Every structure is written in structure tokens, then in C-alpha cells.
Amino acid sequence: MHTTVMMAALTKALKPILGRHLGNTAKVFGAAVNSQRGKPTYTILHLWPSSVLKGQIIPPPAKYGGRHTVALIPGDGIGPELLNHVRELFRFSCVPVDFEVVHVNSSSTSEDDINNAIMAIRRNGVALKGNIETNHTMPPNHKSRNNLLRTSLDLFANMMHCQSLPGVQTRHKNIDIIIIRENTEGEYSSLEHESVPGVVESLKIITRNNSLRIADYAFKLAREKGRRRVTAVHKANIMKLADGLFLQCCKEVASGYPDIEFDSMIVDNTTMQLVSKPQQFDVMLMPNLYGNVVSNVCAGLVGGPGLVPGANYGRDYAVFETATRNTGKSIANRNIANPTAMLLASCLMLDHLKLHDYANMIRGAILTTMNETRLHTADIGGQGTTSEVVQSIMRIIQSGGPLTTEI
């Protein structure tokens, strides 16, 4: 806490002198101060989504000799090939991140694989993953591996930032929506039973604790990113107790943030408004299932699942993946998948690791490549291949400075 206060004061003092270079100076200072303390506790100093947990003690990052170690879970479908591209790009750009690869076999009934993956993420604190396929034909006691990962690590907040990309043609323009979805409970509690044959009861769990937690996360994030309005999405007119509780918690938290406007909207009206006037939304906050539907609608609005990255934050861990969590089995290994979502997710990861220079460099190269219609992949109406897109990004990074290895 003391360090945070000191850094804030230092930042204020240095700002007029150093202007835009301040960011780098503060980071260097920040790292130095921490290592000199010699204690295995850290506070987060920079303003990124994970810093909403500012002031809390989190486990030390897996960093040795200036290099971070991150767990990498290739998953199924297009995951492995896209994550290979990420590794290739990181190697090329000399990013100081090493990957600990953990494979998860989605067809195996034993939970050993996923437990290994969870252990690896606990060890490293951060992970980048592809989607692990959930086979519907498996027996009901076979839980979704992705869900298991999220609940075991308590990654309670799923954040997705949907922005219209300048190079991509879409029906609606100027979309800039942050979607915050409760990630661990709600309709995904996997609690179902069939008391009478042919009659299934499924439990939707909404707790006061988790609702307050996610609402607090949303408002803190909105404040830090300078957003003006948070909209809670619910169906409290029908699910009076469950969504009613969620809405009540959101209102309570909202009262503590008078600078941010709060309103609520029923989920069916929300989807209708999204497809007709998406520009009206700023930050959206919702329970699990509505988050699934709304985030997919928004991904479709800005150009498709191949463009939007997603992040899952917990108190101690962070896992980055594509926002819409697709396996893309039908396009796997054909060199036609859009790598943008996964690459932007890796940039979010670099921001989380406070490697902002690398993140901005790669992100800039991706956005420049997006402007080139010739390089668009099939999902956004072009005929480019995955490798062409990645090569172009590497070329742009190389032309930006001497930091790279050979192509």
C-alpha cells in the first residue's frame, strides 16, 4: 500500500517533466522498488484491468531472470495452430515470455489432464489457452473442462472489449462496448437432476457475494478506464429471486460510485437494442448465461469470433483466450483461421505482465495488418491465410525497430 502511494506521488511529480515517457519510467521504478523490498509480496502499480485488485496481496509472478513463464494450453481445433503462431511471434519479437505447455485431452474421462493444467496455472499465475472441446455425447457427470478450470481458479470475471476495427467492414460502426460477465456461477453451476424420468430440474445459482464481487469489479474497471455508464443486463421480471438478487447487488455497488451512471435492461430488449443501436452501450454487466449470449452477439457485430480477445480474471490468476471460446473444428489445420483474436489475447496477457511496450508493438502491427483487405481471412470476407497474416505482422514489427530475430 505504501509503495502505491509513493508511486502515485512520484508519478505526479515527474509528469510535467517527462510527459509521455513517464509510463516507462514509472514501470522501471516500479520493478526496481519491488525487487529491493526482498519480501515475496507485491502490489500492482499500473492501471490495467487486473489492477482493480490493487491493494490486495497476490502470489509473486513466475518471473526469473527478467523472463516470465506462462502456462499454455493448446486445447482443440484451431487452438494449437494459433498458439503456435503466438509462440512464433513472441520468439521473433524477443518477448521475454517462456511457455509451459500443458496438453488437455478432451476425450479422456479422467480429470488428471485438467488438474495438471490447473496446477500449472497456479504455478505460473497466468495462462494463455485455446478452447477445450466439450463433447455433448459424454455422460452428464463429465464436466466441461473449460468450466472446471474457471471455477477451480475462481476466475470470477470474464472481460471482453468489443471495438469496431477500422479495417473491417461491418453493418454497425463505432462500437465500443466492454462486457463483464460473471464467470463462475449462474446457469453454469452444472447442478441438474432428474427426480422424475422426463422431468429435469436445473439449478441456477446466484449468490450475493459473487454478485457484489462482479459488480464491484465492473464499476472499478469503468472508473479506471474512464467509462461513464454501466448497464446491468438481467431478467428479473421473470427470475425475481435470482436475477432480482443480482440486480439488487448491482444497485448497491452503484450507489458507491456516484460518478458512474447505472441503468439496467432486460436481456431480450438488450439483444434487440444491440442489433439495432449498439452504440448506446458503454459497459455491460451480467450473469453467466446472458453474458455468453450478449458477448457472442457483440462479437458478431464487430466482425466475428476471429477478431475479439477475451480475458478471465480472478483474484490470483488470469487466463487469456479468444472471447467467444470456439474450437473451430471445421477450420482446424487448414491455415484459414483468423489469428487476430488469439494474438490480441496474447497482447492482453502482455499488458497483464506489464510488458506494455511489447503489447503495444504487437497490437499496433495487428491493427495495421487489419487495414490491409488483401490479408483478411475468410471469416471477415477475404481470402488470406493465417500464415500470411502472421508474416505481415512480423514484417511490420521488424520495420519498427531492431528488436527482432530473423524472419
Add this chain to the structure above:
Amino acid sequence: LADVSHVMGAIKTQSPLPRTFSRGMVQDPSHFDVLVMPNLYGDILSDLCAGLIGGLGVTPSGNIGANGVAIFESVHGTAPDIAGKDLANPTALLLSAVMMLRHMGLHGHAKKIETACFDTIRDEKVLTKDLGGNAKCSEFTADICRRVQDMD
């Protein structure tokens, strides 16, 4: 659903996840033909699709029960702010009535009224405020009636 489609035979069925629908709807709705789903997804997706075709002012619906019992209604609200001012768009309720005629087997009448209604909207001369014009509800209706009469 799998059991029924096996019995019905010729009709192709798919079962993607609700998120795939919602994304697919937004990107290319022409992929979809008939959608069957439980209550909550239906609520969400029906409003989503209504948004895609122009909103609740033009969306008809019907609630079908056993033995032919059915209630047809528009899905928009009561709009108290424009009630009694001859401003509302009658299309949603009118098309719901057309659905009712079809349900009753009066296909000829249904077809006539539906065609007249679509022609009026396509013409864009007499449109209510929500569709971008400034005609009154009664004028819009009169235009549809005129077209029906011309058809006879």
C-alpha cells in the same frame, strides 16, 4: 428434438449452441430457417431477430396450445405515450391477425391482407413514424384497405 426429427424424416436438423445462434444471427441470418428452443433462449433470440427485421413494431407472434387453441398477439408493449393519438404502427398486430387467419385455414384472405400490407410498406409513400414516415395510423390502414379492394 433428435427423436422427433428421426420420425419426421426429410427435414434437416442441426443443434448448435445458443451462442452460435446469436453470433450467426448477427453475421448472416440467412443461414437459419426454422428454430426450435426452450423458453429463455426463445425469449432472447426472438427479440434479437425482431431487432434484425425492423423492431417490435413489425413482428407478429402466436401462442399455440393443444387442440388448436391459440392466441395471436404483437410482442410490443402498450406504448401509453402514443395511445389514442392515431400514431401507432398497426403492422405487428395486423400480421399477427394474418397468422390467425392461416391458423384457421383462411389462407386466401391471409395472403391478400399480407400482400397488401407488404406492398404498402415497400412503396414507402404512406409510412408511420417508427418506419420513417409521417402518416397516421388510419392513413396507413386506409392504404392497405385500398390495395385489398384493388386486388378483388
